[in-house]
Amino acid sequence: MTTEYLGVKQVAERLGVANAAVYDLPEPDVRIGRTRGWLPETIDRWNAQRPGRGVGGGRPRKQNNK
DSSP states (O other): OOOOOBOHHHHHHHHTOSOGGGSOOOOOSEEETTEEEBOHHHHHHHHHHSOOTTTTOSSOOOOOOO
16 A cells, blocks of 8 residues: 655645645655655644634734823
């Protein structure tokens, strides 16, 4: 059985982004020369653990000190 790995382009497609290279991706499961590869479950697990948009409440509101 052949194990298939995702390259950066396939990771971007899986995440629905234009360029996955700008993200702090997890350590690759395999390296062949300079090419990195991830198992689909590695990317899915990493993506599920990333904080969502707005986590932490965002920017603090201005205080009206009258």
